Amino acid sequence: MSGRLPDSPTQIFDPKKPVKIHFRGRSITAFEGDTVASALLAAGVDTFSRSFKYHRRRAPACLSGQCSRCTMNVDGRMHIKTCQTPVREGMVVEPQGPIAFDPAGAADAFSWAMPTGFYYKMFYKPQWFWKLVKEVIRAMPGNMAKVKALPAKAHFDSINLSPDLLVIGGGLAGMEAAITAADAGVRVVIVEADPQLGGFEAFQAEAGFRRTQASISRLAAFPNITLLTGTRVTAIYPDGLAVCMQESPSQSAQDCVERSYLVRAGATVIATGAGSMPMVFAHNDRPGIILPEAAQRMVHLWGIKPKGRVLLAGGDDHIGEVALALYKQGVDVVGVVDFREAGLRKDLQSALADHGIPVWSSYTLTDTRGRRRVTSATVTSIDGLQSKRVRCDTIVASSGRYPRHKLLGQIGTRMLYDAALNFYLPEQLPANYEAAGRLLGLEDPNAIMRQGAHAAINALKHLGVDTNTAKVAAVEPADEAPMPVRLQPVIEDVQLKSKTFVCYCHDVSAKNIEQAIDEGFDKIETCKRYTTATQGACQGGMCEANFAHLLARKRPALSARVLPTTRPPVTSMSLGAMAVGYHDHPQVSPLYHTQLAHGGNSLRMGSWIRMVDFGDHEAESLAVHSTAGICDVSMFGKFRVFGPDAEKLLNRIMTRNIEKLNGNSTFYYTACNEEGVLVDDGMALKMGEHDYFVTTTAARAAVTEEWLARWCREENWQVNVVNVTDTKAGISLAGPMAREILSKLTEADISGEALPFQKWMHMEVAGVKAIVSRVGFVGELNYELFCPASQGPYLWDAIMAAGKPLGLVPFGIECLNICRLEKGHVLPGIDTDSFTNLFEASMGWALDRNKTETVGKAMLDLTTHQAIKERVIAFSIEGRSPVTEGALVVDGTQQLGRVTSIIYSPLLKKTIGFALVAPHDNWVEGGTVTFWYDSGREAQASFAKPPFYDPKGQRIRM
Amino acid sequence: MAFLIDCPNCGRRNPYEFRFGGECKEAPGPDADLNTWCEYLYFNENMSGFQQEWWYHNMGCGDWVKVRRNTVTHEITED
Amino acid sequence: MATTKKVLQYKEPEKHYDVVIVGGGLHGLATAYYLAKYHGVKRIAVLERRYIGSGGSGRNTEMVRSNKRAHETLPFYKDSLAMWDDLSAELDWNLMVQKKGIIALAHSDGELASMRMQSDSQRRAGIKIDMLDNQQIKKMVPSLDVSDQTALPVLGAQFHPEGGTVHHDAAVWGFAKSAARCGVDICVGIEVVGFNVEGSKVTGVQTNIGDINANKVHVAVGGYSSEIARMLGVKFPVVTMPMQVMTTNIMAPFLNYYVASPRLHWYTQQTLKGDLILGGQLDPFSSWNSYTTWEECSERVATILEYFPDLAHGRVVRSWSGLCDCTGDSAPVMGPSGIDGLSLDIAWGYYGFKATPACGKYSAEYIATNKVPENIKAFSLDRFFNRQRVREVIL
């Protein structure tokens, strides 16, 4: 088995199950349980990506999903962290850009020419030069993904969960929290980023591994624990929603590439642990320079030996432990560098000495060499006086542990630097959140477990669960466990050279940061923006502590080491996965399919899909005037308003007086907002004592419902408002033959005497119970029928069948538009805008002057005598006109307004329409209206007085 | 403090389920002049801190609720 | 390093100034710069409570354009857009002006009509603007889906060739640097907590470190304007709402224009660095907290993906938001406040970045001359009482 260490209990790959993946055209054998990165490392791949600015070779640093150096294109998906992606048979892995030979790598040699902010100081004179330069800049960045479509079968999905307790982190602390809570009977979801549970301990050789096994098997016994591995909590949002992203959720459903779990929990325990901070020295980014967790993961999880001679460096005892662990696995350890004066713990020192491994205390790393990967390191005494080159092929270096605190930032908890501990600790957490484990700087496994349990107990208390049961109470709080001092990066002058990288994602060096501080960018927020440090793909995960430390070093006033603001997401999430939960559902009328079957051409308009026409809207309009037409009006808002205070409510919103509406009558009403601006119109039908049926415009229906509810709530009126918009279909039957058609389908007396204009009645039409009213919108004899939505299609078909021999045609909204313009009907929101009041809409007649307490009335009264600002006017042009809606109305250089509606009427053989315009002398019978459209073409129309058709309204009263 | 709106009918719910009805204002009396109306219509306290406001639970019970909310911290209290 | 030339220089405030500017955002800094440079005002302080650019100026999506409709405001926006071109040279600082062009998509006939009207309004004001059909759009943005398969199919677009982006941070530092070199005191960590007014005239400000006297005070506090109103015992015609935006991982250049869908409230552009900026709609409720939310971000992403399906595997790396103080008529408030010596430059909502140069220039002119410049008359506070609100309706 290819080059891996002998089997060990800690390994998570299965050497008996080979998996083939493709990398740069070459086939690589991996094993089930491998990640793409582990497979590539095992296959000896050195370079995974090129860096952003200088195109330097980069390879994974952390192997734990923190750094972004291992990102590649996997199965067509960009920027995939290969260290987090399990291998799958046939997977295609491609680096993003040239990695072997990268011509842009020349940038590295010119870094002296690119000091911090150089682009602010150059290239801008003359202007044309910048235009060239910016195109060069655009083409420069390393590791740029190509934008290409995903294979069609790839998809994303999303699952909602609402447990009592969410535990974030499946290490010792998290598992103990989950077990404690589950034992008390609550439902727990535990989320772990790694494919395996155990956190830090999972890759601490056998001792650590054994510690985790006990917890893992206890956890497995609880059916009320849902375990999500390979899943990252990327964000906790202000409403408490935790978003968890799982890559490649299952082997079986291969085409689901990313799944989100949207978790809304009663309480949350955050136990995200700690990670290592990189050490700061020159050329600290070469392939082969890795963090301790990467080395341990390689060895213990995937049986991969770090390449060649291995040098370790750090400032805590952990680095010594790692050195020993590596040595035990047969790794060639060439030395341990410890920047502390006291050096490693005595037992570690002697153990290392026993194996002949040199330890340099009070030394640090200052430089490295190597082309494809590191080949040697310069080890220098802290005082800078002694220096030596050490040949090595791998450097395992870290300057200390750092809490993975970003989720805490998202719930509003700041991290405060504790100088005594040399560690960041969270401020007070919000009530239903708890933190535990290494995140808080704990080291001792027993203390960590006890504290995990303690966090769960606090969470249970918050959930109102009785925590006095014997089992739970037996767990001692962890606070008596001593908090070890966790070392934060120490940066010595000897380490600060050019190419001493602090921010890897953006190639920002320590020198860059110093320069920025000298130029006055000495606040963390300005310095971060100017240098671009912490703003890369890892969002500071790898660099913010070193960055804050460097700043505090130069500006002691900032010794608090404030961290930059944390914002979602903690780790990147794909757009596809973010988008799954969102659905756009246009509304369709119950008559939608019926109309399609009759040849309707549909179009999405606002939230509705409506029929534009049935082939020829002009012919349709002529048919309406000569025979009859049928049109879907189901999208009107429809409300039944009844109860003792129904009149009060309707009078509040209608500018006309509802009390003037007597039995079986209907009227057209308008509604204004508090400014007196026309916002809606519709029909009101009196159904009985304190009982009305009210329609509104389609666009306004949702708002009307809220509006009515608001007044009821504010005034405590006794009235019921039932929104029947979706439960009723609406059919408009119009034209001189309408009565004849309708009479074929009903027994009811629909003569002009029995059912005149502006009256309504209940009747059965083709056996369907309907509310039938006489309206005047299209300028002909016009019935509006409302029936149960489910019977709408049947009714439509019945009317069509009865009417066809008489010349009945279906019509769409274009025809409706012709007819209503011929009739001079202003449409609120189309011919008016959010400034046009009732008077300006030329609809002052719809206001009952004697009413009080009508919304908008006060403003209308106060402004009655003020000059109006704009006005809806009608105009006409002989024949067809190329002018369209949106054309400007002008007078010389003056801009007076715009055309809001314009259409050709085949009946009148004129183009007619409305414009919303400022007051002007021309607005008199015969006055000229000048249009300016299409970048300067002009056209003339004449001011007109609507209606254009049947001005006496005889036809609607037939 | 979680950003949730307290609905007396539905409990603590996500704010996007509601339509925001603005800060509670007293409408001008019957004799108010135009200036008073304009001030009422267009000007707001726009409080950074606690304010009384209207929310309509349009994806829930369909009721209007008055809420006292801190617009900075999103804390909600009884008045 | 003695050779390093300081770019940012801060001062401790003095006890008295000719002009005190409240707010160290772009508008405040630009106003200070134009006052010092072109009106010879000597003693000017900019008081900023956090760090310069900490408000909308450092959070916006860098879009500059002259996209308004109300014709009385167009000369102002046109002027501002043109001013950006020469500013890099004037401030001796590369603002990374990219007049890459802005494509605003229409999804309905109504929108097309509205765009035609807006375009014609703009052309009459001398602003270059074109209407595009779907073929032209596809040619310019090959990755955009203009088919009829999307939720709200694209029916055409408006193209604003002179619109584009300017790097916001660069602008903040450029104005700050030049203002300081003209003798302006930029004071950070100074919070204005009140005003001293004698009779009807302002005499100075109260701050966290004591009173500072001033002959004139100019308010440019971005989304925080209502806090100033409270100090003055008045109200402003605004509501403060957060605007959320996102940025992605780095992608090879594929998008050369700023593309926006006003109807679906999204816009996106690819920066010089290669990441995409994705935005943005105001949250539909008042909030003074610059959080980001899943509901807004996922809806924004979903509506963008509908038209850029190839981006499904793009990855969001950061989201942020800023506070926008918005009026009902989509226009700001500039000029007199009703108190002598106190001038306003507020209510810029989510569109004040592009206006920075003109705001600086005209605010300075007003402060120096006491005469309201013609180009900002439409933005007066009085308009809310005179029924003269700017008719900036978006249809």
Ligand SMILES: Cc1cc2nc3c(=O)[nH]c(=O)nc-3n(C[C@H](O)[C@H](O)[C@H](O)COP(=O)(O)OP(=O)(O)OC[C@H]3O[C@@H](n4cnc5c(N)ncnc54)[C@H](O)[C@@H]3O)c2cc1C
């Ligand atoms: C997410 C987002 C995207 C945007 N996108 C665009 C865009 O693409 N194009 C565009 O044109 N506009 C955009 N804008 C709007 C634009 O950012 C703002 O209109 C503009 O930055 C306003 O600048 P300003 O200087 O007036 O205010 P700000 O930049 O907000 O500055 C105000 C400053 O005042 C300080 N301050 C507040 N109160 C006090 C006090 N009491 N004492 C002292 N200091 C105080 C604040 O700390 C702040 O620094 C966007 C806004 C946001 C939030």
Ligand code: FES
């Ligand atoms: S290292 Fe990733 S942002 Fe700095």
Ligand SMILES: [Zn+2]
């Ligand atoms: Zn409710």
